[in-house]
Amino acid sequence: MLVPxxxxxxxGLTFLGQLFEESGRQGIVVYLTLSFAPALGAAIQGALMGAGIAVLVYAVVERGEAAKAAKGAATGSPEPAAEELPRWTPAKLPPPRPERDLTVGELAWATIALSFAFAAPFLLSRPLFSEGPLAGEPLLDPEVWIPWVPLYLLLIAMSWGWMLVRFFRRRWSWALFAVYTVLDLAMAALLITALYTESVANPVFRERGWVGDELAQIGTGLVVLFTVWDLVASFIACRRSLARRG
Incomplete structure (x- = not known):
């Protein structure tokens, strides 16, 4: 569990930090490479740290038990009289806890993905390049910040809260699916409305002819496609989870 x-x-956090720190590079390839390379090294470091922590904990427990037994043998302290235990049967086992539909690793990765989504407006609102045709220009239209970006950030925060509720409840339920559907449709409606009522992209790019009206159409298609796919996948997952419980 610790490794993933x-x-x-x-x-994830290193990559997010590098995306901001490397702002102002000349080309998109250099920009992404300089952001991804440290993140890969940090991920490997995190995996090794997780494995090392597990090994360290087991080693301390093992050697602690061994030292305790050796100390008892050296002092010659008598072993406590063993009490006769009642016969054990499988019926004495505690009832098993239901398996989580969302593991700790999946929660961590979902949190990282939502963190990227949360940081996207801030990243796109600052100039990414110091040279070339995009020099000094942010990708996002500054007018989009009011009121669209705050509403977008609120929905992202609510989605993370929903993820936490699902994790602690351990299993899917139709109520959770209904809330998730509302959040998904609200996000889709927000993005589509913003695409058709605002420039979204920096107006400078429209003036230069780099972005046209097709941005709203392409963006709407992608939003609808992702929303439908996400809701269908969530419905199937919820139905399977409930079916396993009988």
């Missing part, structure tokens, strides 16, 4: 969680946290 720490690898994801180290790599």
């Amino acid at each position: 969680v720490l690898a994801g946290l180290f790599g």
Whole structure:
């Protein structure tokens, strides 16, 4: 559990930080490469740290038990009289806890993905390049910030809260699916409305002819496609989870 969680946290947070730190590079390839390379190293470091922590904990427990037994043998302290235990049967086992539909590793990776989504407006609102045709220009239209970006950030935060609720409830439910559907449709409606009522892209790019009216059409198609795919996948996952419970 520690390996994927720490690898994801180290790599994801490093990549997010590098995206901001490397702003102002000349080309998109250089920009992404300089952001991705440290993140990969941080992910490997996180994975090794997770494995090392597990080994260290087991080693301490093992040697602690061995030292305790050796100390008892050296002092010659008598072993406590063993009490006769009642016969054990499988019926004495506690009832099993239901398996989680969302593991800790999946929660960590989902948190990283939502963090990237949350940071996207801030990243796109600052100039990414100091040279070339995009020098000094942000990709996002500054007018989009009011009121669209705050509403977008609110929905992202609510989605993360929903993810936490699902994790602690351990299993899907139709109520959780209904809330997720509302959040998904609200996000889709927000993005589509913004695409058709605002420039979204920096107006400078429209003036230069780099972006046209097709941006709204392409963006709407992608939003609808992702929303439908996400809701269908979530419906199937919820139905399978409920079916396993009988």
